[in-house]
Amino acid sequence: MDIALKYCHITVNDLDESLPFYCDALGLEVRNDVAAGGFRWVTLGSPTHPDPEFVLSAPHAGRSQADGDTLQELLTKGVLPMIVFSTDDLDATFEQVRVSGAEVLQEPIDQPWGPRDCAFRDPSGNMVRLQQAAKA
Template sequence: MAVTISAMFIAVHDPDAALGFYRDALGLEVRNDVASDGFRWVTVGAPGQDVDIVLSQPHGGRSQAEGDALLSLVMQGSLQAAIFRSDDLDTTFEKVRASGAEVLEEPTSQPWGARDCAFRDPSGNLVRIAQA
């Protein structure tokens, strides 16, 4: 039996701003862009990788109270969105920094062996990028 990842979800308050980060700065491709009932979600993914990342608004498909609670966590920067890998961390870091993304940590060799960096996406989510 094999289990693989099909999709993951990242809550974002503004899908267009999220595209500026995930598509334009990180280089992910847009796979789907859907609007329904006043909400929008955009599916992106790394070229050649069969994992979808769904960028969804906190209130889409949730009650008002649940959406408000999730939005509050997102806007506080309390959620870690994802850890990506790059085959050239320094170049990726410079490209993402040039996009205007908030830098939390420049490329650093971590005590646990990884070399990575950290940003906040436009919604406040923590995004790390590790050297592949």
């Protein structure tokens, strides 16, 4: 059996506000932009990797009012799970995201468990970490 991650969902307040962060700053590309039931989902992917795709959606998209309200509360508090992307050049990626105006949470550092990493907040408050594998 071969199994792999296909989609990773990222909840955001405003898709149009979030797209410059994920596309321009991180370099992802829009794969699909789908409207359904008064909401919209946008799937993004790396130009060099077919999978996984990242699905941006608002808290209430495809959810009950109560579930959407709960998700909105968690997003507002900034307690949704972090997103971790890998890169082959952390310092260059950090600089590209930093100059985009994203909130820097942690500048690049070498972690004692191996990778070099940094952290930002996306426009909705999600923590986004970038990491580069330790050099052998």
